[in-house]
Every structure is written in structure tokens, then in C-alpha cells.
Amino acid sequence: MMEKKPTILVTNDDGMFAPGIQRLIRIAQSLGQVYVVAPDSPQSGQGHAVTLSEPLRLRKVNIMDGVEAYECNGTPVDCVKLAKNVLYPDKPIDLCVSGINHGSNASINILYSGTMSAAMEASLEGINSIGFSFLNYSFEADMDAALPYVREIMDFVLRHGLKGCRLLNVNIPDMDGGSIKGIKVCRQSHGSWVEEFQQGIDPRGEPYYWLTGRFVARDASEDTDIWALKNGFISVVPSRYDLTDDEAIPHLKHLNRHSETEA
């Protein structure tokens, strides 16, 4: 048992009043002292964007008894930066949780996801972080079956840490509790988006392109998140912000060179 109530920062990318963050706050509250900094509007697909060209605002909101919550006009990453630098610069944060996102962030979708980028930003600051996503985009979806698992994973990380890793990408299949097979630690699958644009002509006669598309898994072997989710497991991918492709370094050694002017 931890002696002191842990401090938990909660954020998301669907905005402060999405059902997913409300559930996550409630679970966090059962495990520690909760601080919430979340966007004041939906920020899906914002990736690791930060707001450089305009000022950010913070507004205190009442979201739940005993919970200090601020909404912010920026991106999910901005929210974490404001929490760490402006709101709680002297408060050690034991865990950052982001979500529960409405929609999958498995496979390469971690790259586009504001939910995961917020968690990654906290991980850059040395904070153990978890992004949670539920495989149903609807705000009306019933995610009750997911909640005990969300709590279990948070509790695990609070008790045991992440063993050198700092970030988990957790995705939860949209199934009833009895059907969920368990939890599987796995790797990020490769996939891609196809048929990506709806094309049309606007009322002024100008063409437009609207991002849409269909995700296609390119690799669904048994150690991937896509396999886990397809087979009824909750996928947990330990993830990193160091993007170095270590294996490629020796292969590219022919690019190394010292200019002739060197002593």
C-alpha cells in the first residue's frame, strides 16, 4: 500500500465534458488526489501540436466534488504543459492519465492522437503516463465493462511503476465485461489509412477535400495490439518518445563523414 495519496493528473482530447473523461476522473478519484486540465473543445487528431501563435487561457470549472479542474483553449499537449508549468509547478505528479478516448488509438493512430500525445508530453517530463481509448466513437457508447480494467491498470502502475518505460497506450474493445478476454502487453501494429478523402464541390463551386478514410491493419501477428483487440483482449503497448531507429544506425554508417578541413 502507498502511504500517501498519489497525485493524478487527468486530461483528454475529446474535451472536458466528454463521457470518457468523466469516467476516468471518477476512477482516478478512487485512487488518489485528482487534478484535471482538459481542452474546452474537441481536439481529436491534434497529435503533438502545441499552440505557438496565440495566447492560452485557463478557466476553473466545477466538474466533480473534490476535484480541481481547469479547461483550456489549447491542444491536449498545451493542457499538460500548463498543468506542469503554470498550475502545479511544485507538485510532484505520480501519474498522468489521458482519455478515456472515444475511438481507437491502436497501431499507428498513436501518432495522430491528441489523447496519446498528452500522455506522451507528461512522459517527457518523467511522469508515468497512460492513455486509455475505447473502441467506439459514440459518446453514447456504454463503456461500463471497460472501467474495472482501467482502474486495474492505473492501480498497477501506481504500485509497481513502469520499469524504465514511461508511457502505456491502452486500447479497450467494445464488448461486454464477460466477453473481454483479459489484458495483453503487446507491440504497436503497422497499418495505414485508405480512401482518405471525401471530395465535393462547395456552395460557391469550389472543390474541397474532407479527411475521412478506413483503417487497414498491415500486420496483425499475435504479438500486436491489433491482434489483441480483434481477439477480445485489452491491448497495452509500452511506448516511447525516443524515435531513434537504433537498428538502422549501423546500416547508415556510410553517410558518416568528416570534412577535409577537420584537423
Add this chain to the structure above:
Amino acid sequence: MMEKKPTILVTNDDGMFAPGIQRLIRIAQSLGQVYVVAPDSPQSGQGHAVTLSEPLRLRKVNIMDGVEAYECNGTPVDCVKLAKNVLYPDKPIDLCVSGINHGSNASINILYSGTMSAAMEASLEGINSIGFSFLNYSFEADMDAALPYVREIMDFVLRHGLKGCRLLNVNIPDMDGGSIKGIKVCRQSHGSWVEEFQQGIDPRGEPYYWLTGRFVARDASEDTDIWALKNGFISVVPSRYDLTDDEAIPHLKHLNRHSETEA
């Protein structure tokens, strides 16, 4: 020698009329057939953001003789998606280059960078991609000394490929040609941003927070990009979109579990 002129897609995050992309287009033109799709406004710090809630537009622009160029109202990643899906769906692209960015994208700045995210998006599509960044934010900075190296690295990748990797993060110190020591293949350094917000009160009396800050290297050992740049080398970090922290998987095996309901 390649038999057929290679096809090169050029993009950036500083916008179509930044000096850096103009230089990059000229170099690309000396190596192959060039297509440009770039943002119509500065998109620094956009990370891997995509535009979901509004339509995108493309506008053909005259930028250089013999070069087909479009500007787009979206993010750098949107530009690459439009190039691949709408403008050139049937054209094999041999290389995507992004930049030359005005300012460093070394270390963790790869995560925030629209320049690097555009190149990463192309790498997701299986295209060899390079992001180039120059360590001076000013549009007036003289980057002439950098240009032969940019050409050399592009030429290397066109001739030899990337040996299983798909993405290079190239950063170039702001030095005269005689002082640049050479090229060094290295790994992404760890660092962080501090003093991140300018705080003020706006004309209406409301507080605001404006993102700023100072980058601090947390790791500058000899195999890192930060070391290379500090010591006069051009840094080349082979990078990947698979964020799995492979080493952490065995450590987290205690999270694995099958639910009791499983057969």
C-alpha cells in the same frame, strides 16, 4: 546512375514561401522530377495534427519553372495525405523531403515538428523520407553552407535507400561551410523545455499564457544529435513511427492476464 528521373515530393511546415522550401525545391529539381504540396501559412509546432473538422483546399501556385506546386490550407501531414491520395495516387514517389525548416528539430523537438511529422507521414506510406532543419529561426539566415550537404544526403538516399529504415531527421548547424565538420549518424538525445510560458494580462484584464521557453539538453553523450550539432556536425537520426518500447514488454508481463471466463 539511376535510369529514370526519380520523383520527389517536397513539403514543409513554414509555408510555401519560406526561404527554406525554396532552397529545397531547387536542390530536388537538380535530382529529379519535383512535386510540391505545402501549407499556405506557417504551421510550426503542429506535430502530427490532421484537420478533421473542416474541409481542405488545394490551390495551384507558380513557384519555379518545371515544378508543379500546390498550397493547402491544412497541416503539413494533411499536405502529404493530399499529395498521396488526391493529387498523385498513381505516381510512385521515390523520396519525400520536408523543410528546410527554419529552426532546430533535434532531440525531442521531432515530436512537435510539423516538418518531421510530414516526413513521417510519408514514411508511413512506405516512402523514404527526410526532414531537414537548419539551426537558425530567422528567415533571413544564410543557409548556403548547408545546401551541398542537403543535396549529398538526398542523393545518398536516392542511390542507396535507407536499409529498412524510412525516415531521417537531419539537423544542420548554423556555421559557414568551412566550419561544418561533416555528417554524423546518431541517436535522438533527450531534452526538455523549461520556463515555458510568458504570462500576462490582456487589455480586457484577463490572464493569458503564451508558449515560449528554452530547450535544455538532458543527455549530450557522444552518440547523440545534440552532441553532433554542438561539435559542428550535421546530425542524421534514423527515426521510426513504431513507438513500441520493446525493452519494456518483458518487464510488464505481470500486467498480462486472461479473464476467468476464458475457455
